[in-house]
Amino acid sequence: MEAFIKLYKKMLLWEWYDDPNTCRVFIHCLLRANWKESRWHGVTLHPGQFITSLPSLAEETQLSVMQVRTSLKKLISTGEITSKQQARFRIITITNWNLYQADNRMITGKQQDDNRIITADKEYKEYKNKKNKRYARSPKSGIDYDQVAEDLKG
DSSP: OOOOBOOOGGGGGSTTTTOHHHHHHHHHHHHHSOSSOEEETTEEEOTTEEEEOHHHHHHHHTOOHHHHHHHHHHHHHTTSEEEEEOSSOEEEEETTHHHHBOTTSOOOHHHHHHHHHHHHHHHHHHHHHHHHHHTOOBTTTBSOHHHHHHHHHO
């Protein structure tokens, strides 16, 4: 299994991040979710879905069945997941799976370096454009020296 997920640092601000059980269950769901369509016992599973049960989730996360059930209820209440109980199993769907999906291919070190360079170059150009607009010459007086002095102060 060579797939991976995106996990953004802004997750630190997520409302369930400070709830260890709920955070653990959610990250486990992200890791368990299918990354491509598949079939299991006549059931079609789409990307972002997986089949499980409460006892299985409890064993995999080393939590009790009650802790897993409570965490799933919290995740469902805020729209992170949906859960559909079947006869002997449960289908869990990550609501915004595409946000956590990372194109299902391993990015090489060179590609990562190229992406960092592109991002840094883009950020520098945006900074430079803002700076140039701020110090643009007016037709009458030239450079706005008051603005330059203010910027140099701090």
